[in-house]
Amino acid sequence: MLERIKDYLFKTWLIMSALIVVLVVVFLFGYIFINGIGSIDKEFLLSEPKGIPIGIEGGIFPAIIGSLLLMLIACVFSSILAISTAIYVVFYCKSERIKSFIHLIIQCMSGVPSIVLGLFGYALLVLYLGFGRSLLSGGITLGIFIFPFIQIRVEKTLKEVDKSIITSSYALGVSEVYTLFKIILPICRADIISAITLAGGFAMGAASPIILTAAVMFAPVPESLFSPVMALPFHLYILTGEGISLEKAYGTALVLMLLLLVINIISIILNIKRKESR
Amino acid sequence: MLNIGEKLFKWIIKLLTFLSILLLAFIVIFIFNESFVFFKEVPIWKFIMGRSWNPLGPAENLSIFPIILGTIYVSIVGICISLPLGVGIAVILSTYTKDRVKSFIRGIIDVLAGIPSVVYGFIGLLVVVKFFEVRFSFAAGESVLAGGIVLSVMVLPFIVSTCAESMDKIYEEYSQASQALGVSKSYMIRNIILPASKRSIIASLVLALGRGMGETMATMMVIGNAPIMPKLFGKTQTIPSLIALEMGMAEVGSLHYHGLFAAGFVLMIMLLLVNVLIYFIKAKMDI
Numbered sequence: 001m002l003e004r005i006k007d008y009l010f011k012t013w014l015i016m017s018a019l020i021v022v023l024v025v026v027f028l029f030g031y032i033f034i035n036g037i038g039s040i041d042k043e044f045l046l047s048e049p050k051g052i053p054i055g056i057e058g059g060i061f062p063a064i065i066g067s068l069l070l071m072l073i074a075c076v077f078s079s080i081l082a083i084s085t086a087i088y089v090v091f092y093c094k095s096e097r098i099k100s101f102i103h104l105i106i107q108c109m110s111g112v113p114s115i116v117l118g119l120f121g122y123a124l125l126v127l128y129l130g131f132g133r134s135l136l137s138g139g140i141t142l143g144i145f146i147f148p149f150i151q152i153r154v155e156k157t158l159k160e161v162d163k164s165i166i167t168s169s170y171a172l173g174v175s176e177v178y179t180l181f182k183i184i185l186p187i188c189r190a191d192i193i194s195a196i197t198l199a200g201g202f203a204m205g206a207a208s209p210i211i212l213t214a215a216v217m218f219a220p221v222p223e224s225l226f227s228p229v230m231a232l233p234f235h236l237y238i239l240t241g242e243g244i245s246l247e248k249a250y251g252t253a254l255v256l257m258l259l260l261l262v263i264n265i266i267s268i269i270l271n272i273k274r275k276e277s278r
Numbered sequence: 279m280l281n282i283g284e285k286l287f288k289w290i291i292k293l294l295t296f297l298s299i300l301l302l303a304f305i306v307i308f309i310f311n312e313s314f315v316f317f318k319e320v321p322i323w324k325f326i327m328g329r330s331w332n333p334l335g336p337a338e339n340l341s342i343f344p345i346i347l348g349t350i351y352v353s354i355v356g357i358c359i360s361l362p363l364g365v366g367i368a369v370i371l372s373t374y375t376k377d378r379v380k381s382f383i384r385g386i387i388d389v390l391a392g393i394p395s396v397v398y399g400f401i402g403l404l405v406v407v408k409f410f411e412v413r414f415s416f417a418a419g420e421s422v423l424a425g426g427i428v429l430s431v432m433v434l435p436f437i438v439s440t441c442a443e444s445m446d447k448i449y450e451e452y453s454q455a456s457q458a459l460g461v462s463k464s465y466m467i468r469n470i471i472l473p474a475s476k477r478s479i480i481a482s483l484v485l486a487l488g489r490g491m492g493e494t495m496a497t498m499m500v501i502g503n504a505p506i507m508p509k510l511f512g513k514t515q516t517i518p519s520l521i522a523l524e525m526g527m528a529e530v531g532s533l534h535y536h537g538l539f540a541a542g543f544v545l546m547i548m549l550l551l552v553n554v555l556i557y558f559i560k561a562k563m564d565i
Binding site for chain 1: 283284287288290291292294295297298299301302304305308309312362363364365366367369370374383386387388389390392393394395396397399400401403404405431434462464465467468488491492493494495499518521522525526530538539542545546549550552553554556557560561
């Protein structure tokens, strides 16, 4: 009898937890979508914010472009470092000790809170190197933010490559670099790009690294790497935090979520392609 | 000729790896360097244990004990809500579901992980905080509990993925044997799988703690940001939100500026410790 009660309680717990999570997700998307869809039109997407206080009228075009540019710089900066580190760990590093040391460092980096990264970017890039609040400072800070994510994913893919392909290539006298570029990287290409796009999504949604290093309340579409930018997450924070316009805030949140959705779909398609090609 | 290219490539890879490893040292050194000025004025234990935060007063008035407590409190409330849900989902994922449903639930969890923290904060402010204000007629709905509720949704994906990973393995190991003995599935999960995955549940808990403590935007928007001793239904302040809110106002080079770096330094050290802990728990799990 006791066993039956336990069994019943256990199953209720499982079903409840699944139900709650599904409801929360549906609610999150439904809430943003229903409230945001009304404020999105051509003008909102394609014009600059206007009015006093700024943002109460007009659109979010500079913020969309700013976010995309920040994401681009972050991805370029961080994928160069992350892919090299992954290649080093998988192909060149012979000592187990160094490998586990690098893993420990990367675990720690993934744990550094994003606001501390923002502080670091502010102290080093904005003030010390004199980049100012700019696209470049924000992009690099975001790059550091997503570095551990890309590195872990890329390393995993590189490790999954069939070892026999590599050894047979070496046995044929093909050089290491040639093997890497002509055999290994083409196999992993879809995976690596999918990791980078996913990380780009994280970078685009992150507000705390750029709050001190890049984002401002209003700026036109940036002309150079050293001009300050608007970004969607920061714009959303300002609109709600300062209580400027709730309607525009819903719209901004919806645009941000839709952009992230597109990025995620790209990454998923790449994943499916990879599975088909194997 | 070809050999030179090979060597060059190897050196570039080594150099870039070295640079990425150095990044962490750079971060630690830079934050420490900026907060060192402050620690010369105020000893570190006084900074941690003192109870007032008043940037306008003398140096002794800058201390962050209530804020540290607030940071930990909000995360723990979040984890308390999230852990039962997360472990439940992990059990469902690794034992009760097959391909289609499994990838559907996984997709939902991935979606949760992908929502930006500022959107969580936004919804938290408009729904959770407002709910408290309207339903329970609080003067202000911004509270530790609101922060915990928002955080619980944010850390859920980490808990689920960490737990499900090891539960998968344990289930595969024991499922045939226990089926052959005619033991019911739910009995097996309760008496074999859950006890055996204790370690991964603890790992996920620590991971979630780290995530929660470092979270800025979502908590900042719903906790009210008052540097007082935290109570479940009262306003509070976390270190990340303190930095994000006040850094813009602090004059560069002033004591306030260095004090904020010092707060960042304390937060970073706490989180580095948490992550070293995670690393060792994970390393033990693999063996």
